[in-house]
Amino acid sequence: MVVAHEVDGNIRVRLDVAYAGADFSGWAAQPGRRTVAGVLTDALATIIGAGRVTGLTVAGRTDAGVHATGQVCHVDLPTGAWRQWSQTLLRRLAGVLPTDVRVRAVAEAPPEFDARFSATFRRYEYRVTDAPYGAEPLRRHEVLAWPRPLDLAALNRAAAGLVGEHDFAAYCRRKEHATTVRELTGLDWRRDPDGVLVATVQADAFCQSMVRSLVGAMLVAGDGRRPVEWPGGLLGRRERASEVTVAPPHGLTLVAVGYPEDPAEYASRALRTRRLRLPTSS
Incomplete structure (x- = not known):
């Protein structure tokens, strides 16, 4: 079986996430602090295995106390793990995540998809x-x-x-x-x-x-x-x-968070996003 989106033995996976921010020190992982990224990484590791989930990237790094109903992030999973867990990952995450954070959708994405830089x-x-x-x-x-x-x-x-x-x-x-x-x-x-x-x-x-x-x-x-x-x-x-x-x-x-309708535009959008924004002369 050939997986169209496989690169270097990994599958890129998009996660749509919601959370109540009151008890989080923001999105980004911080030593000794409870963060959304930290909780999500721990939950994925519990299901798939420690060290097997890489490249967690988020569309918007929300501050401490800020909520989300439409957050988007991506991770890279080993192809075998994705084949094993793809049909049940959403429900399993619901079982291990705390009640103030939910993964609302899980989907395979092209390797060019970048939750942060492909966003419009x-x-x-x-x-x-x-x-x-x-x-x-x-x-x-x-x-x-x-x-x-x-x-x-x-x-x-x-x-x-x-x-x-x-x-x-x-x-x-x-x-x-x-x-x-x-x-x-x-x-x-x-x-x-x-x-x-x-x-x-x-x-x-x-x-x-x-x-x-x-x-x-x-x-x-x-x-x-x-x-x-x-x-x-x-x-x-x-x-x-x-x-x-x-x-x-x-x-x-x-x-x-918005993305190009055509997945073929993910890579070009990411390149444009990375350009340096400079003040206009007006």
């Missing part, structure tokens, strides 16, 4: 309530309670000034040899029937704390303490804006 977008949602009594008890781990009334129209006017390709240095924790230029392809607010305000933000990629910093800036425009032009006006900065408060992590959820 990441989409997050941030939830806030301005109800005078605060967040509903059953939703307190996913909804931020804001102590002042928020104006939906003002939030959306503030959001409009941030859409597009910009240098988001004012909203990012700068890392050495990394760019802060990103293309924000969508950012808007809605108020759900239960009164909770939801910001949906989508970009090709985000730098660390960027989404929560954007939300923090928009909230003070939405409650009237800053003009609606203020968040967009910070895009002229080339350093982190100290006056921007980073919104707490528990309101944030990674809800979707």
